Amino acid sequence: MINSRLLRNALCLAEHGNYARAAKAQNISQPTLTRSIQALEKALGETLFNRSHKGVTPTHAGEIMLKHADLISASSESMQEEIKRYQGILEGSISIGAGSYVSSALMPQAIVDFSQKHPEIELSISIDTWHDLPARLMEKEFDFLVIDSSGLELSPNFELIPLNQHQAFFICRPDHPLFNKTKLLASELAKFPLMMPVLPQRLQSLFQKLLFPEIQPAAAPGVFKHIICNDQALIKSTVQQSNNIAIATYGMVATELKAGLLKALPLKIARLCSNFNIIRRKGIASSPTARSFIQVLHEMDTQQSLAEIPLIASLGTEILV
Numbered sequence: 638m639i640n641s642r643l644l645r646n647a648l649c650l651a652e653h654g655n656y657a658r659a660a661k662a663q664n665i666s667q668p669t670l671t672r673s674i675q676a677l678e679k680a681l682g683e684t685l686f687n688r689s690h691k692g693v694t695p696t697h698a699g700e701i702m703l704k705h706a707d708l709i710s711a712s713s714e715s716m717q718e719e720i721k722r723y724q725g726i727l728e729g730s731i732s733i734g735a736g737s738y739v740s741s742a743l744m745p746q747a748i749v750d751f752s753q754k755h756p757e758i759e760l761s762i763s764i765d766t767w768h769d770l771p772a773r774l775m776e777k778e779f780d781f782l783v784i785d786s787s788g789l790e791l792s793p794n795f796e797l798i799p800l801n802q803h804q805a806f807f808i809c810r811p812d813h814p815l816f817n818k819t820k821l822l823a824s825e826l827a828k829f830p831l832m833m834p835v836l837p838q839r840l841q842s843l844f845q846k847l848l849f850p851e852i853q854p855a856a857a858p859g860v861f862k863h864i865i866c867n868d869q870a871l872i873k874s875t876v877q878q879s880n881n882i883a884i885a886t887y888g889m890v891a892t893e894l895k896a897g898l899l900k901a902l903p904l905k906i907a908r909l910c911s912n913f914n915i916i917r918r919k920g921i922a923s924s925p926t927a928r929s930f931i932q933v934l935h936e937m938d939t940q941q942s943l944a945e946i947p948l949i950a951s952l953g954t955e956i957l958v
Contacts, residue, residue: 639677639680639681641709641710641713642673643673643674643676643677643680644677644702644706644709644710645663645706645710646659646663646665646670646673646674646677647673647674647677647685647686647699647702647703647706648703648706648707648710649662649663650670650674650686650693651686651693651695651699651703654692654693654694655692655693656670656671656693674686677702681698681702683696683698683699683702684696684698684699685698685699685702686699729757729758729759729924729926730758730759730760730761730926731758731759731760731761731780731924731926731927731930732761732763732778732779732780733760733761733762733763733779733780733781733782733783733930734763734765734770734773734774734778734779734781734782734783734784735762735763735764735765735770735782735783735784736764736765736766736767736770736782736783736784736785736834737764737766737767737834737867737868737869738785738834738869738886738889738911738913739783739784739785739800739911739913740762740764740783740869741869741870741888741889742803742886742887742888742889742911742913742941743783743800743888743913743934743937743938743941744762744783746937747930747933747934747937748760748762750933750936750937751929751930751933754929754933755926755929758926760930763778763779764867765867766834766835766867767784767785767786767834767835767837768835770782770784771795771916774795774916774918775794775918777918780917780923780924780927781915781916781917781923781927781931782915782916782917783800783913783914783915783916783934784913784914784916785837785911785912785913785914786912786914786916793919794918794919794920795916795917795918795919796916796917796918796919797914797915797916798914798915798916798917798931799913799914799915800911800913800914800915800934800935800938801913801938801939801941801942802910802911802912802913803886803887803888803910803911803913803941803942803945804886804887804905804909804910804945804949804952805884805885805886805906805909805910805911806884806885806886806901806902806904806905806906806909806948806949806952807826807882807883807884807901807902807904808873808876808882808883808884808885808890808893808894808899808900808901808902809829809876809880809881809882809883809899809900809902810876810877810878810879810880810898810899810900811897811898811899811900813880813882813900814880815829815882815902816900816902821902821903821904823847823848823850823904823906823956824847824848824849824850826847826848826882826902826904827848827849827862829862829880829881829882830862830863830864830879830880830881830882831844831862831863831864831881831882831883831884832863832864832866832872832875832876832881832882832883833863833864833865833866833872833883833884834865834866834867835865835867837912839908840909843906843908843909847906847956864881869889873890873893873898873899876899877893877898877899882902884909885899886911886941886945887941887944887945887948887949888937888941888944888945891944894948901948901951901952903951903952903953904952904953904956905949905952905953905954905955905956906955906956907955907956907957913938915931915934
């Protein structure tokens with residue numbers, strides 16, 4: 638087996654093209670470098686460098702050696718860095734792409750918990766529409782995504798890690814006119830603007846059947862008032878100050894519900910639920926820091942599933958659509 642030190646010395650000699658400069662760069666004497674190159678040539682059975690008045694240049698065999706030496710050196714450095722990351726020695730970073738709903742529901746507490754455990758790790762979170770993020774993942778912008786993937790035709794190059802399903806519900810301000818109804822019908826929601834991000838087709842079809850049950854599927858669809866907005870903070874603020882309504886899961890609005898700023902309408906709609914997934918590039922090993930953040934996400938997801946049970950039970954009997 639060839640000593641990696643001999644390969645590093647050969648790479649340095651090829652870079653500097655001069656024994657004296659290469660020896661200085663490696664912090665060794667010139668005779669030591671010369672003996673190192675001779676030992677490597679003996680091990681491979683080939684002359685690896687030519688000397689001329691222009692300097693030291695690799696032979697054809699030397700070029701082959703250098704190509705593989707570069708790969709071995711890079712692999713060795715990568716191995717050492719990953720081990721150090723695993724041991725928590727190096728600082729690092731994680732880049733995550735997230736959809737509007739899941740970023741509001743799971744990410745805030747996950748970021749807080751992860752940052753407390755790993756204050757040296759830099760986090761970069763990019764919020765975008767669910768249908769634009771996968772292409773950015775393929776361009777290696779992110780370590781992974783956290784999105785509702787139900788409306789996507791995902792590449793076979795992706796690996797999905799499912800999160801729990803969470804029942805979604807309609808929210809509005811506590812003194813909204815809909816609370817004056819003795820028995821609230823889902824179709825009455827169509828009278829008020831619905832604020833939401835761009836929705837997957839499965840939810841668009843669900844709302845069509847929910848808000849306009851009298852219209853046959855083959856007929857022209859009913860038109861409900863809606864405002865497209867990808868910013869959940871803006872949606873919640875607007876809903877608190879108007880007759881607009883919105884859709885949420887418990888994790889997205891737990892703080893506002895407890896403070897009495899928002900209230901859930903007593904409608905439990907079948908199939909109105911999240912389909913959150915963590916998406917990674919298949920065959921690409923996640924870094925230890927990315928795996929640690931994913932673990933935190935799973936913990937937050939489980940906690941929310943337990944915390945939302947009383948509210949979901951209070952919505953009443955499930956309505957089939």
